[in-house]
Amino acid sequence: MGERGQTPVIWFFASMSIFLIGWELACRLLQIPPFILPPPSAVILSLWELRGLLFGQHLWATLREVALGLCVSILFGVGLALAMNFSRPVQRIVYPYIVISQTIPIIALSPIFILWFGYSLSGKIAITILFTFFPIVVGTYDGLRAADREMVDLMKTMGATRWQIFCKLQIPSALPSFFSGLKVAATYSVAGATIGEWLGASEGLGYFGRRASGNFQAPALFASVLLLSALGMLLFGLAHRAEQRFMQKSRRYQQSLRE
Amino acid sequence: MLDKLTFRGVSFAYGDQPIVAQLSFHVARGQFISLIGPSGVGKSTLFRLASGLAEPDAGQILLDGKEQQKRLGRVGYMPQKDLLLPWRTITENAMLPLELKSVPRALARAKVAEQLPLFGLGGCSDAYPDQLSGGMRQRVSLLRATLTGSDLLLLDEPFSALDGITRMEMQDWLLEMWQRLKITILMITHDIEEALVMSDKVFLLTEKPIQKIVEITPPPVSDRRERRHDPRLGPLRREIWRLLIRRAQPQPLPGREA
Ligand SMILES: Nc1ncnc2c1ncn2[C@@H]1O[C@H](COP(=O)(O)OP(=O)(O)O)[C@@H](O)[C@H]1O
Ligand SMILES: [Mg+2]
Numbered sequence: 001m002g003e004r005g006q007t008p009v010i011w012f013f014a015s016m017s018i019f020l021i022g023w024e025l026a027c028r029l030l031q032i033p034p035f036i037l038p039p040p041s042a043v044i045l046s047l048w049e050l051r052g053l054l055f056g057q058h059l060w061a062t063l064r065e066v067a068l069g070l071c072v073s074i075l076f077g078v079g080l081a082l083a084m085n086f087s088r089p090v091q092r093i094v095y096p097y098i099v100i101s102q103t104i105p106i107i108a109l110s111p112i113f114i115l116w117f118g119y120s121l122s123g124k125i126a127i128t129i130l131f132t133f134f135p136i137v138v139g140t141y142d143g144l145r146a147a148d149r150e151m152v153d154l155m156k157t158m159g160a161t162r163w164q165i166f167c168k169l170q171i172p173s174a175l176p177s178f179f180s181g182l183k184v185a186a187t188y189s190v191a192g193a194t195i196g197e198w199l200g201a202s203e204g205l206g207y208f209g210r211r212a213s214g215n216f217q218a219p220a221l222f223a224s225v226l227l228l229s230a231l232g233m234l235l236f237g238l239a240h241r242a243e244q245r246f247m248q249k250s251r252r253y254q255q256s257l258r259e
Numbered sequence: 260m261l262d263k264l265t266f267r268g269v270s271f272a273y274g275d276q277p278i279v280a281q282l283s284f285h286v287a288r289g290q291f292i293s294l295i296g297p298s299g300v301g302k303s304t305l306f307r308l309a310s311g312l313a314e315p316d317a318g319q320i321l322l323d324g325k326e327q328q329k330r331l332g333r334v335g336y337m338p339q340k341d342l343l344l345p346w347r348t349i350t351e352n353a354m355l356p357l358e359l360k361s362v363p364r365a366l367a368r369a370k371v372a373e374q375l376p377l378f379g380l381g382g383c384s385d386a387y388p389d390q391l392s393g394g395m396r397q398r399v400s401l402l403r404a405t406l407t408g409s410d411l412l413l414l415d416e417p418f419s420a421l422d423g424i425t426r427m428e429m430q431d432w433l434l435e436m437w438q439r440l441k442i443t444i445l446m447i448t449h450d451i452e453e454a455l456v457m458s459d460k461v462f463l464l465t466e467k468p469i470q471k472i473v474e475i476t477p478p479p480v481s482d483r484r485e486r487r488h489d490p491r492l493g494p495l496r497r498e499i500w501r502l503l504i505r506r507a508q509p510q511p512l513p514g515r516e517a
Contacts, residue, residue: 148342150342154338158332158407
């Protein structure tokens with residue numbers, strides 16, 4: 001990474017510190033009641049006091065829903081994108097629905113999914129899939145299509161088969177777009193699981209936050225929100241790392257050979 | 260002399276827009292032919308037909324005097340853009356046609372390594388396309404076309420993106436390659452000078468749809484580079500210019516394509 005990688009991190013921490021200090025000062029100086037806006041110190045304190053519950057139980061419950069939902073989404077999303085790529089009829093039939101479905105407010109569909117899949121784990125996973133499926137399908141499919149037409153023609157003049165064009169041109173061309181979709185999906189997945197938990201659950205950060213909000217325990221509510229956004233950032237970061245790994249692999253490999 | 264490429268009464272249309280109508284011509288083996296004509300007349304379309312990317316609506320296209328089952332995979336085609344894959348090194352880009360023919364990787368690499376110095380690319384084998392200059396990328400693209408193993412190369416405006424001096428160097432270099440590899444080359448160009456200097460024959464496409472080809476034969480010389488200073492080219496240049504202007508009034512004249 002080197003120096004260029006460090007600078008943004010420093011800036012981030014600097015701005016974050018200013019923000020937190022400002023927030024703390026505002027709460028104290030303006031004497032805002034803690035049940036409206038707790039100061040960051042109260043949130044951290046609450047996070048510490050509730051650590052057993054939050055980290056021991058609720059974080060894991062949410063993480064499990066998110067991870068399972070995301071995995072299923074990737075599996076089926078990539079599968080559907082491939083089917084659309086290889087079969088004209090499938091593409092013709094499915095693609096319009098995918099575009100239309102993007103305009104439906106997903107939150108409105110969530111209760112229906114709870115109706116179908118129940119209040120258990122499968123219901124939460126279903127809603128997470130609902131949130132993450134489309135960015136992955138669209139990202140993967142558009143990426144596969146983005147392969148340069150002229151390059152496809154050139155490979156045909158070299159006698160390439162459809163499968164060879166797929167492996168050597170379409171997959172590498174699709175990676176950037178697939179990973180953009182995955183990054184969007186990674187952040188949406190947390191929202192999906194949280195909404196699933198709001199609609200009915202017995203554990204998870206969404207459930208915890210909603211109960212805290214019902215009891216006007218603002219610091220606990222903020223603590224759960226903090227964890228949820230940390231979870232989202234973590235997943236985004238993982239997707240970003242995977243992206244860099246994949247796209248830089250050949251380059252690194254060559255560089256290591258040269259050294 | 261055997262013909263490498265023959266068009267026999269070929270017709271082709273995009274939808275209801277005829278591009279080629281009843282066109283016949285042939286190219287003898289080992290020749291260097293330039294194609295010149297206004298933008299949009301259908302030069303690239305002729306290459307698509309010859310390479311098998313498009314099939315004629317009527318007529319036949321013969322390679323080596325025979326009508327082949329499949330022309331795809333038999334003709335080396337170099338598109339106007341260099342179309343190198345950015346995620347592959349120069350060697351990996353150049354070995355693509357060998358890879359597609361399932362030549363073992365080690366052998367393919369060795370073959371490319373052998374050719375790189377001849378193409379002025381020694382020392383670039385592990386570089387990525389974005390690290391090379393335009394002229395070098397064109398040479399990689401040409402190396403890739405020759406590695407298809409075909410002895411007929413179709414070059415679609417190979418030098419139009421290059422500056423004047425690089426362009427002249429590339430012309431000399433291409434002539435050298437052509438002589439060394441003993442292949443047949445068809446090259447589309449917008450540059451009358453380039454066509455006259457490099458070719459055995461210049462094919463002029465003036466009418467749309469293309470029905471016949473006007474052939475111009477520059478004076479034979481032992482070293483084509485000398486033609487740049489040959490006063491006999493003057494009248495030919497005027498003749499080509501006259502034919503293009505007379506025929507292609509509605510077209511923007513030999514303009515550079517976007
Ligand atoms: N895929 C296509 N579909 C329909 N029309 C096309 C297609 N490709 C080219 N054309 C048309 O065919 C004509 C000839 O194109 P082209 O062979 O590319 O010309 P040139 O290479 O001489 O500039 C142009 O008018 C162009 O608009
Ligand atoms: Mg063209």
